[in-house]
Amino acid sequence: MQATTSPVTQFAASWLPEIDRTLAEAIGNGEPKELYEAMHYAALGPGKRMRPLLAIASCQAAGGAPDAALPVAAALEMAHAFSLVHDDLPCMDDDDMRRGRPTVHKAFGEAVALLAGDALMAGACAYLARFDQPWAAPAVAELAGSVADGMIPGQVLDMIWEGHPDEADLDRLHSLKTGRLIVAACRMGGLAAGASRPVLEALAHYGAHVGLAFQIADDILDAQEPGGSDEIKNKATYPGRFGLDGARDLAAKQIHLATAALSRIPAPLKAAEGGTLDVLEAIARYAIERDH
Amino acid sequence: MQATTSPVTQFAASWLPEIDRTLAEAIGNGEPKELYEAMHYAALGPGKRMRPLLAIASCQAAGGAPDAALPVAAALEMAHAFSLVHDDLPCMDDDDMRRGRPTVHKAFGEAVALLAGDALMAGACAYLARFDQPWAAPAVAELAGSVADGMIPGQVLDMIWEGHPDEADLDRLHSLKTGRLIVAACRMGGLAAGASRPVLEALAHYGAHVGLAFQIADDILDAQEPGGSDEIKNKATYPGRFGLDGARDLAAKQIHLATAALSRIPAPLKAAEGGTLDVLEAIARYAIERDH
Secondary structure (H helix, E strand, C coil): CCCCCCHHHHHHHHHHHHHHHHHHHHHCCCCCHHHHHHHHHHHHCCCCCHHHHHHHHHHHHCCCCHHHHHHHHHHHHHHHHHHHHHHHCCCCCCCCEECCEECHHHHHCHHHHHHHHHHHHHHHHHHHHCCCCCCHHHHHHHHHHHHHHHHHHHHHHHHHCCCCCCHHHHHHHHHHHHHHHHHHHHHHHHHHCCCCHHHHHHHHHHHHHHHHHHHHHHHHHHHHCCCHHHHHCCCCCHHHHHHHHHHHHHHHHHHHHHHHHHCCCCHHHHHHCCCHHHHHHHHHHHHHHCCC | CCCCCCHHHHHHHHHHHHHHHHHHHHHCCCCCHHHHHHHHHHHCCCCCCHHHHHHHHHHHHCCCCHHHHHHHHHHHHHHHHHHHHHHHCCCCCCCCEECCEECHHHHHCHHHHHHHHHHHHHHHHHHHHCCCCCCHHHHHHHHHHHHHHHHHHHHHHHHHCCCCCCHHHHHHHHHHHHHHHHHHHHHHHHHHCCCCHHHHHHHHHHHHHHHHHHHHHHHHHHHHCCCHHHHHCCCCCHHHHHHHHHHHHHHHHHHHHHHHHHCCCCHHHHHHCCCHHHHHHHHHHHHHHCCC
């Protein structure tokens, strides 16, 4: 059980209103109403906002003012929402419910869901590109690149997977499918802080390992659901391949590697904002300690 | 009938190989093979490459070296291909064939088609954003903005349209649905040339009118198909609303307005590259003179 006073829940509680305000602004409102309602429904529903939080914490860790990361935070959540809307479509996972609500295509119809997803992704890129800031183009390259070269190839790879994957196969699959966007979140937070290349690299390594830890922990939580352990064996998951205890060991290894990556962020930055690296460390631990 | 020696067919013939070479490079090749094959199939099949040609001609008209527009040309065709792949999906127009070949979802399955479309759009933004050029972020803003704020709202508007549209309704619908990407093509060509704001504005006006002319001409060509005229009456089309002759007059009006917009491009630019505005003028005429 996660205590409500953990550093991560405190950090999340203090930032969620600003993240959601920026997100609503980034999506905007226009005609036709159906489209914008579907986009808001998809992006502003219940959720952990983990990618925005990682971007803000990474910006702080790189010595930036945390609200400098709000634009990239909003764009990251739009890209994440896009991926969920398209994942849920009948031709993909065909899910009727997500986080206790009807999925977007159940609530708005398939065509509007498809197009709302498209508009969220294109809109995220347009929103970032319009900032007259040195980070604008690099942030778009990170975000759109993590989708085109990471998430999407990872999803196709997952669909066509055959045979028994080993640890390296699973790491590669999930690094693409979910990891690249988490790496992008950390790097984009760094970009918003004007971070140097070595700091961006350290944040990227941190993100890669935290991303895998989240994925392994998600797999473990799924496997613990009633009937989950049977189903999980037929999919390319860590518990399916290594058992629950084996998967827990692998998650702990990733957290160790994530924390080690943070040690490469230069000392002056660590000192400057007193305790800001603590948030990234706490998020790493939270990845495997959470119960949902 | 279009003579094979018209300035437009000559211009197209001279640029198509370079456009397709850049396009193939922008899409790239990677794993899984299925995904990249679907993207190449979608973007590099038969087609007029009208948006890339408009970008190159606009770049020339703004005094730029025409091959400076090749990156934006490739990104425009990727965005166009994305829109066609998603349009053809069963939840949208449910088309089995396009330009004499099976549509992407018929050839590769629905899930891969959805994801290939997603990867083409995100990939186009990432590709542009990675150029270390002053036009990189503005070009992404144009391209992604034309999709998020133009094409997609226009498609939803078209889907939910009810009642009898007047000329202003039709212009508004098509300016969003197909016009904004054509405006983006002209502006992005101008951006690649480092054009001033007044030149970009003139190119945008030209593009808006050419876009409508193309749309009206497409509607007329559809209406002339066997059985087309009956079907067209039930849709929000120009011939359905104004008859074939009325639609032809409206197209001629748009071409006149497009040509007038070009007159606002400063004289030195017109003179500098001898005859480069001729191509934009010829494309405007070609919009309504072509037979396919």
